[in-house]
Amino acid sequence: MKEIINITFxxxxxxxxxxxxxxFEIAEKISKSVAKEAIAFKVNDEIQDLSHCIxxxxxxxxxxxxxxxxLEIIRHDCAHIMAEAVQALFPNTQVTIGPAIENGFYYDFxxxxxxxxxxxxxxxxxxxxxxxxGKNFTREVWTRDxxxxxxxxxxxxYKTELINDLDTDETITIxxxxxxxDLCKGPHMPSxxxxxxxxxxxxxxxxxxxxxxxNAMLTRIYGTAWRxxxxxxxxxxxxxxxxxxxxxxxxxxxxxxxxxxxxxxxxFWHPKGWGLFQSLINYMRKRQxxxxxxxxxxxxxxxxxxxxxSGHWEKFRGNMFTTEEKEGRIFAIKPxxxxxxxxxxxxxxxxxxxxxxxISEFGKVHxxxxxxxxxxxxxxxxxxxxDAHIFCTENQIxxxxxxxxxxxxxxxxxxxxxxxxxxxxxxxxxxxGEDHVWDKAEKALKEAVKTTGLAYTINPGEGAFYGPxxxxxxxxxxxxxxxxxxxxxxxxxxxxxxxxxxxxxxxxKTPVMLHRALFGSLERFTGILIEHYAGxxxxxxxxxxxxxATITSDSDNYADNxxxxxxxKGLRVKxxxxxxxxxxKIREHSIAKIPVIxxxxxxxxxxxxxxxxxxxxxxxxTFKIDEITKILFKESLSPYNK
RNA sequence: GCCGCGUUAGCUCAUUUGGUAGAGCAGUUGAUUUGUAAUCAUCAGGUGGUCAGUUCGAUUCCGACACGCGGCACCA
Numbered sequence: 267m268k269e270i271i272n273i274t275f276x277x278x279x280x281x282x283x284x285x286x287x288x289x290f291e292i293a294e295k296i297s298k299s300v301a302k303e304a305i306a307f308k309v310n311d312e313i314q315d316l317s318h319c320i321x322x323x324x325x326x327x328x329x330x331x332x333x334x335x336x337l338e339i340i341r342h343d344c345a346h347i348m349a350e351a352v353q354a355l356f357p358n359t360q361v362t363i364g365p366a367i368e369n370g371f372y373y374d375f376x377x378x379x380x381x382x383x384x385x386x387x388x389x390x391x392x393x394x395x396x397x398x399x400g401k402n403f404t405r406e407v408w409t410r411d412x413x414x415x416x417x418x419x420x421x422x423x424y425k426t427e428l429i430n431d432l433d434t435d436e437t438i439t440i441x442x443x444x445x446x447x448d449l450c451k452g453p454h455m456p457s458x459x460x461x462x463x464x465x466x467x468x469x470x471x472x473x474x475x476x477x478x479x480x481n482a483m484l485t486r487i488y489g490t491a492w493r494x495x496x497x498x499x500x501x502x503x504x505x506x507x508x509x510x511x512x513x514x515x516x517x518x519x520x521x522x523x524x525x526x527x528x529x530x531x532x533x534f535w536h537p538k539g540w541g542l543f544q545s546l547i548n549y550m551r552k553r554q555x556x557x558x559x560x561x562x563x564x565x566x567x568x569x570x571x572x573x574x575x576s577g578h579w580e581k582f583r584g585n586m587f588t589t590e591e592k593e594g595r596i597f598a599i600k601p602x603x604x605x606x607x608x609x610x611x612x613x614x615x616x617x618x619x620x621x622x623x624x625i626s627e628f629g630k631v632h633x634x635x636x637x638x639x640x641x642x643x644x645x646x647x648x649x650x651x652x653d654a655h656i657f658c659t660e661n662q663i664x665x666x667x668x669x670x671x672x673x674x675x676x677x678x679x680x681x682x683x684x685x686x687x688x689x690x691x692x693x694x695x696x697x698x699g700e701d702h703v704w705d706k707a708e709k710a711l712k713e714a715v716k717t718t719g720l721a722y723t724i725n726p727g728e729g730a731f732y733g734p735x736x737x738x739x740x741x742x743x744x745x746x747x748x749x750x751x752x753x754x755x756x757x758x759x760x761x762x763x764x765x766x767x768x769x770x771x772x773x774x775k776t777p778v779m780l781h782r783a784l785f786g787s788l789e790r791f792t793g794i795l796i797e798h799y800a801g802x803x804x805x806x807x808x809x810x811x812x813x814x815a816t817i818t819s820d821s822d823n824y825a826d827n828x829x830x831x832x833x834x835k836g837l838r839v840k841x842x843x844x845x846x847x848x849x850x851k852i853r854e855h856s857i858a859k860i861p862v863i864x865x866x867x868x869x870x871x872x873x874x875x876x877x878x879x880x881x882x883x884x885x886x887x888t889f890k891i892d893e894i895t896k897i898l899f900k901e902s903l904s905p906y907n908k
Numbered sequence: 909g910c911c912g913c914g915u916u917a918g919c920u921c922a923u924u925u926g927g928u929a930g931a932g933c934a935g936u937u938g939a940u941u942u943g944u945a946a947u948c949a950u951c952a953g954g955u956g957g958u959c960a961g962u963u964c965g966a967u968u969c970c971g972a973c974a975c976g977c978g979g980c981a982c983c984a
Contacts, residue, residue: 380911382912382913469979471978471979472979473911473980473981477980479909479980488978514976526975530974577984633984637975638909638911638981639981640975641977818943846942847943847944848943849942849946854946856945857945863944865943868943877944
C-alpha cells in the first residue's frame, strides 16, 4: 500500500508525494539546478538535512546556499571541518563542542599546549583540503553504548561526558564527513564542498569547559564564515571600520583621557574629556530637575557597620575596597549610592504626602572588578553613576516606573540612540521578600515596560535579590552590548535600613525604593558616545567647539575680537594664531575632530566676517560674525533646550 | 581570577640567529607671513614596562611581577 502525504511550498502550492520522501528528492523534482544548489530544507520551519524523510503533511522550503538561513549551517559545517583539520594536524587534541555563533563559529579543544594564531595558516590550509575533497556529510543514529564505547576508546573524555549527560530518551546522532565524525544534532549540508572559501580563523582564546570557572580551561578557536567571499570581505572591512571607532584609540587621539598602571580601571580625565563628562552631567541635571528630582551628595567612605546592615558586606564584600583599621574602625568605599540615599531619606519624618520622593546623586562608586574584566572606559573599577532613588508607595511603582522608562528613552533619543534593547529580569532563586510582593513588583514593572512600546526580552531569574529589574542596553562599535540604564524595584533595602513613612491612616509603613540610573556609568556612556559618533561629537557636546585660525599675523587682533565674542556667549573656543600655513592648521584641527574651524584673513577682517568650515565637509561658507555667533549659540544648546 | 598574546622616544612603528637602538609625526630653535587636510632647516629626545637570572656581554634567551589586548568566568 502506497501512502501519500501533502507537502506545501512557500508559494502556497501543494503537491501529493510519497510518504518518506527526502528533501533531496523534492529538490530534484523541482529542477536539476535547484537540486544542485540545495543544501538543506525547512520542514515546518525546522531546518533539516536534505536526507531527512518526511512522514506526514508538511510545509516545505528548499534552502539554497544563497539563502540567509544557510549561514548558520555553513558556520556549523565549518566548525566540524576545523575540528577535523585540527585533529589531523594535532592528534593529541580532544574535541568538545563547536557551535555556530553570530558572524561565525568556534570550537573548543582540549590540548596540552594551547594553539596560537601561528597555527591558523596550517589549519586553514587543511580545512581547504577537506572542503576540496567534497566529503559527504552523513547522519547516523547510534545507541548510547555504541557512542560511549567509541568515544572513550578514542580518549575523547569530554564527548563521553556529554553523552552521559544526555537525557535517556534523547536520540544520539552522529555526523560523519568521510572518516571523521562528531556527536552532533545537525543539520549539515550534503557535502563539505558547499562551504567554499569564504571563511577565516580569527582568534584563539581560553574558555572554561561548560562555561564553569571551576572546570578545566580549554582552547577555543574562533572563525568567521560566509556564503561567499564578498560577504567575508565586507565583514572584515566592517571590523576594520569598527576598530577605527574604538573609544580607547579615539580617546588618545582626541586627548580625552588616559589610564596608567598605578590606577588600573580608573580614569585620568584630561581637560577635554572632563569637559565632555561635565556636559553630560549638566544635561542630565537639567532633565532630572525637570522631572522632579532633588540632587544630593553622600559620603564616599562609610563605616563597615552600615554595609553590614544593608547586606552589602555579606554579599559583596569581595568587590568592595576597604580601609585598614583606624582607631578600631574599618570603612568601605561605597560600591553603590543607595545606602547613602536611604540615610538622607531618613532625616526627618516622612509623610505619604512626600512621596514619591526622587533623590538623585552623581555618585562616584568603586567596585573591585576582576582584572580580566577591565576594558577601556566600558568596564572600570571607579565610575560615576547618574544614580537616583525614588521612594514611593507600592501603588506608585507602575506610574513611577513608566516615568523613568519614558525619561530614559527620551534621553537616549537626544543622543541618537533609538535602537535600545530592553531586558526584563524577574525573581531569582535566591531572593528576599514575600512572593505576593514580588507578584506586585513584577506586574508593575512589566506594565511600565509595555508602555514604552519597545520590544523587550525576558531574562528569567536574573533579577536582583531584592527585586525585578529592567536593563537598557546599547551596542558599541565592535558589536558588544553594554548595559547602560537600569531600573530596579527594591522591596528590601528600605526596611533593612529602617526607612519609613506615615500613611494616610497614620500608620508607619516602609516605602518602596526604585533604584535607577539612566546613563548608568558616565564613564561607560562617554565611551559608547565616542564610538557611536566615531569621535565626531555633535556641536553641543564637543569639548572644544570652535577654533579661530588666522592666515597671517595681520589678523591677530581680529581673531582676538572674534574669540572674545564667542567665548562671552559661552561657546568653547580656541585661537590658533601660530605662524603656520592655513592648510596645516586645518589639517591639525580636523584630525582633532573640532566641529567648526573659522578661518580669518585680510578679507574677513575687512568685512567683519568669518570663513567657516565644518568638520567632515570641504565646503566653506562666509558669515557675518554676529550672525554666526547667534547660529552657533543656538546649536550649542542641548537637544532638550532647543 | 583563568588561558593566550603584547609592552622599544610624547604618538605610530622599525631594529631576525645575544655585541648597549632607528624612522615618521609631535617637541625645540631658526627662517618663512602663508587663503582651506602636512613650508623648509636645526637641535634634542630612550638605564627597550619593572625586578631578578643565564652570559665576558641581554632590547634580544629563561623566570617572576605589573599593566594592556583577545576571549572565558564575573558584572549587586
